[in-house]
Amino acid sequence: MCMTSKKLVVVGQGYVGLPLAMRAVDVGWRVVGVDVDESRVARLAAARSYVEDIPDRQLVAALGSGRYEPTSDYARAAAFDVAVITVPTPLREGAPDLSYIVGAARSLAPLVRPGVTVILESTTYPGTTEELFAPLLTEGSGLHPGIDFHLGYSPERIDPGNRVWNLVNTPKVVSGVHEDSLAAVSAFYDTVVERTVPVGSTRTAELTKLLENTFRHVNIALVNELAMFAHELGVDVWEAIDAASTKPFGYLRFTPGPGVGGHCLPIDPSYLSWRVRRSLGRSFRFVELANDINDHMPDHVVRRVTEMLNTRRRSVAGSRILLLGLAYKKNTGDARESPATRVATLLADLGAHVRAADPHVDAARLPPRVTLVEVDAGELAAADLVVLLVDHDAFDRDQVARHACAVLDTRHWLPTHDRGRRPVAAGGGHPLIPAQVARHDELAFAVEPL
Numbered sequence: 109m110c111m112t113s114k115k116l117v118v119v120g121q122g123y124v125g126l127p128l129a130m131r132a133v134d135v136g137w138r139v140v141g142v143d144v145d146e147s148r149v150a151r152l153a154a155a156r157s158y159v160e161d162i163p164d165r166q167l168v169a170a171l172g173s174g175r176y177e178p179t180s181d182y183a184r185a186a187a188f189d190v191a192v193i194t195v196p197t198p199l200r201e202g203a204p205d206l207s208y209i210v211g212a213a214r215s216l217a218p219l220v221r222p223g224v225t226v227i228l229e230s231t232t233y234p235g236t237t238e239e240l241f242a243p244l245l246t247e248g249s250g251l252h253p254g255i256d257f258h259l260g261y262s263p264e265r266i267d268p269g270n271r272v273w274n275l276v277n278t279p280k281v282v283s284g285v286h287e288d289s290l291a292a293v294s295a296f297y298d299t300v301v302e303r304t305v306p307v308g309s310t311r312t313a314e315l316t317k318l319l320e321n322t323f324r325h326v327n328i329a330l331v332n333e334l335a336m337f338a339h340e341l342g343v344d345v346w347e348a349i350d351a352a353s354t355k356p357f358g359y360l361r362f363t364p365g366p367g368v369g370g371h372c373l374p375i376d377p378s379y380l381s382w383r384v385r386r387s388l389g390r391s392f393r394f395v396e397l398a399n400d401i402n403d404h405m406p407d408h409v410v411r412r413v414t415e416m417l418n419t420r421r422r423s424v425a426g427s428r429i430l431l432l433g434l435a436y437k438k439n440t441g442d443a444r445e446s447p448a449t450r451v452a453t454l455l456a457d458l459g460a461h462v463r464a465a466d467p468h469v470d471a472a473r474l475p476p477r478v479t480l481v482e483v484d485a486g487e488l489a490a491a492d493l494v495v496l497l498v499d500h501d502a503f504d505r506d507q508v509a510r511h512a513c514a515v516l517d518t519r520h521w522l523p524t525h526d527r528g529r530r531p532v533a534a535g536g537g538h539p540l541i542p543a544q545v546a547r548h549d550e551l552a553f554a555v556e557p558l
């Protein structure tokens with residue numbers, strides 16, 4: 109494919125669409141990035157990225173190449189060769205909200221011409237491409253997918269913040285409504301990624317994405333539930349996980365935490381269970397159980413906070429609690445559906461003075477009644493309890509260990525904590541703490557796992 113003459117439109121310039129647009133510019137496409145959010149478009153035009161994996165200098169280069177145009181005007185996408193849709197697919201009252209896909213399809217349809225290729229990337233339930241997306245394109249263009257133009261689905265596997273696996277080196281599952289469509293979709297992705305994995309139908313490709321995320325969701329729920337029981341049984345779940353992870357076959361490592369967040373795990377499995385219930389009248393019990401466990405992890409964190417304060421003869425009400433991390437995952441600023449927000453809200457409801465530090469998250473995403481602070485010695489020492497919720501690389505383990513009085517470590521982040529042990533009386537010491545460090549508490553430094 110000679111790309112310098114080819115025009116790609118990427119609909120949605122978010123965590124998924126922007127990296128795709130940048131990569132396509134890199135390999136020679138002329139790219140129009142359409143987004144209905146005018147403030148995002150203005151930021152892109154000013155080369156100010158809001159996606160961590162895309163540095164400003166990459167935007168500067170893309171804009172400077174003359175082959176990248178961010179816009180809110182669909183007319184700028186006219187005469188495209190390939191269109192990729194990367195709009196949100198949230199839940200509304202527990203059910204899939206496909207209104208963004210519907211909106212994008214209606215706006216794009218009048219621009220669809222014979223011979224073009226249209227690809228849906230948004231995560232959704234099996235059947236969406238052919239039952240919902242295709243009819244809208246036909247309605248607005250008078251053309252039929254698989255006959256007049258190519259149509260396919262390709263799930264996105266982007267993992268924000270992952271330094272090893274990115275858009276280019278992660279294999280990309282591709283599908284089409286017919287063989288020719290599959291060939292056209294594969295030909296497009298062959299220009300931007302190292303390896304494509306063709307599957308036989310758009311439904312299979314849609315299900316593949318939901319299988320991947322449901323698998324993660326269920327396994328995280330498994331270790332989360334295990335972590336709660338192990339704590340009560342007085343067994344170190346982390347040591348057991350480390351030991352189990354030495355098995356070279358038949359085991360995959362998942363780790364407990366304060367809950368799941370982001371745009372994928374708390375949402376995607378529910379697309380699948382909704383579809384199963386709607387089409388088959390059955391419940392997808394694994395998904396429902398995993399939702400139940402993962403949704404309640406913030407309550408478990410608050411219970412553990414209460415226990416730890418209790419040991420120190422304090423109540424949650426009136427205690428000063430410092431939360432480390434507000435994002436839903438390590439090294440990102442994405443706080444969508446973050447369990448940290450729920451923890452903060454629950455603690456504030458109980459009357460705690462909640463303070464939070466996160467070098468990545470925008471202050472505008474701060475939950476109500478929470479004070480945003482920088483982590484320093486004074487802030488750590490003044491907290492009755494520090495709760496490590498996100499193990500960002502920017503946090504300093506030694507600083508936390510040196511100055512905090514007590515830490516609830518939900519991510520097994522502090523390296524030498526007293527596994528499973530209760531706080532010890534002053535003078536008992538901690539391997540990371542110099543004995544002479546004075547603390548404002550009658551108990552010595554305590555670190556406890558989730």
Ligand SMILES: NC(=O)c1ccc[n+]([C@@H]2O[C@H](COP(=O)([O-])OP(=O)(O)OC[C@H]3O[C@@H](n4cnc5c(N)ncnc54)[C@H](O)[C@@H]3O)[C@@H](O)[C@H]2O)c1
Pocket residue numbers: 119120121122123124125142143144145148194195196197208211212215229230231232264265266267268371372
């Ligand atoms: N973020 C991830 O890590 C990730 C990974 C894999 C898959 N996905 C899936 O990819 C899809 C997009 O996710 P995201 O994280 O990039 O979302 P996002 O919210 O970061 O970006 C989506 C963008 O689409 C824009 N938009 C909405 N309606 C539009 C319309 N009609 N026309 C043009 N633009 C429109 C929004 O303004 C927004 O900027 C979702 O289905 C998500 O589940 C996300």
